[in-house]
Amino acid sequence: MTMAAALGTAAIYVLQPAIGDVATALGSSTSVVGIALACGPAGYLLGLGLLVPLVDRFPPRYVLATQLTVLSISIAATAAVPNTWLLGLCVLLSGMCSAVGAGLSSVAGRLTSPARRATVLGIVTAGISAGILVGRMVGGWLADAAGWREMLVIFAAVCLVIAGLALKALPEVRANGQNGYLATLRSMPRLFARFAPLRLAAARGTAWFFAFCAIWGGLAVALSEPPYSYSAERIGLYALAGLSGIMATRVAGLLTDRHGHRVVILAGLSFAGVAAAALGFVLDSPGLVVACLAAFDAGLFSAQVANQSTVLAIEPEAPARFNSAYMVVYFVGGSLGTAFGTAAVAWIGWLGTTTVAALAIALAAAITCARDPRPSAV
Numbered sequence: 526m527t528m529a530a531a532l533g534t535a536a537i538y539v540l541q542p543a544i545g546d547v548a549t550a551l552g553s554s555t556s557v558v559g560i561a562l563a564c565g566p567a568g569y570l571l572g573l574g575l576l577v578p579l580v581d582r583f584p585p586r587y588v589l590a591t592q593l594t595v596l597s598i599s600i601a602a603t604a605a606v607p608n609t610w611l612l613g614l615c616v617l618l619s620g621m622c623s624a625v626g627a628g629l630s631s632v633a634g635r636l637t638s639p640a641r642r643a644t645v646l647g648i649v650t651a652g653i654s655a656g657i658l659v660g661r662m663v664g665g666w667l668a669d670a671a672g673w674r675e676m677l678v679i680f681a682a683v684c685l686v687i688a689g690l691a692l693k694a695l696p697e698v699r700a701n702g703q704n705g706y707l708a709t710l711r712s713m714p715r716l717f718a719r720f721a722p723l724r725l726a727a728a729r730g731t732a733w734f735f736a737f738c739a740i741w742g743g744l745a746v747a748l749s750e751p752p753y754s755y756s757a758e759r760i761g762l763y764a765l766a767g768l769s770g771i772m773a774t775r776v777a778g779l780l781t782d783r784h785g786h787r788v789v790i791l792a793g794l795s796f797a798g799v800a801a802a803a804l805g806f807v808l809d810s811p812g813l814v815v816a817c818l819a820a821f822d823a824g825l826f827s828a829q830v831a832n833q834s835t836v837l838a839i840e841p842e843a844p845a846r847f848n849s850a851y852m853v854v855y856f857v858g859g860s861l862g863t864a865f866g867t868a869a870v871a872w873i874g875w876l877g878t879t880t881v882a883a884l885a886i887a888l889a890a891a892i893t894c895a896r897d898p899r900p901s902a903v
Contacts, residue, residue: 526649535659537623589691627848644778730854739862773822
């Protein structure tokens with residue numbers, strides 16, 4: 526499940542380090558290509574709303590294996606696009622199917638006892654985190670070694686293999702949804718009105734995911750242009766800094782089960798906010814950039830594990846619709862952050878971009894302090 530979550534999530538990010546190469550090949554600018562790549566998180570948002578609830582309604586192994594197969598086809602189609610319009614459409618479809626990671630986390634939440642829910646969620650989330658980071662790194666390396674189109678073909682082939690493995694290896698879990706699919710979709714907006722924990726989790730999560738995507742999207746643009754003009758491979762290597770985030774998710778899950786979500790969220794946001802602010806001043810020093818990115822990713826990934834555990838606990842027997850509703854709003858922030866980050870470097874500079882990201886993280890912390898005063902509140 527962790528492997529499939531990693532690969533599905535990686536599909537949104539593999540082209541980011543090669544944004545300059547893609548712009549050159551398509552005869553466009555990096556800002557326009559950046560907006561096209563922002564269709565990935567936007568498609569993910571659609572997948573969260575339309576596809577994730579299916580794992581409560583139908584056997585998850587068939588739903589998720591089908592998603593991975595369609596993901597393989599859409600990535601292969603992206604490799605053949607001649608212009609940015611088609612690039613955006615193909616990336617949108619890939620983004621929808623890459624929501625497989627959220628479906629897997631919903632299944633994991635259903636299969637796990639309440640006492641270990643955050644711990645197991647941390648393991649699956651580690652796969653999602655790995656996909657975000659390794660997708661950039663491997664995508665950059667393969668794009669330099671073979672070309673960005675060939676890199677996408679390789680990713681498409683691996684997705685097809687994982688689809689077959691998912692069909693064979695995922696547990697046989699019976700459908701658990703009590704309502705029809707359309708009824709479930711119609712009920713999702715009402716969940717925010719009925720459940721205060723869902724509203725709170727979505728508000729703070731959206732703020733910090735905006736910051737996360739703004740930093741990473743803006744970093745790729747800032748480093749691909751003068752005075753740096755880094756290659757796609759070199760930009761992708763910065764994703765190694767996020768390995769700290771992968772390790773932090775497991776620790777965060779354990780700490781959440783033991784001490785409650787509020788402590789973990791505030792600690793993570795504190796690390797990430799300071800790191801985001803510092804990034805605005807250290808772009809000329811690769812070592813300091815890596816250190817700041819490590820703290821930034823570890824902080825936000827830890828906060829996400831703790832935050833999402835509160836969502837899955839609202840209705841443990843059928844968590845997918847709550848997870849879907851939460852992640853839809855969460856990825857609204859991500860889509861806006863990606864579009865903002867890739868364009869903001871030209872508008873307000875790298876320092877301005879990191880300042881806005883730090884303020885978004887501070888907003889998430891303020892929401893947590895003001896609206897979630899009880900450490901044990903779920």
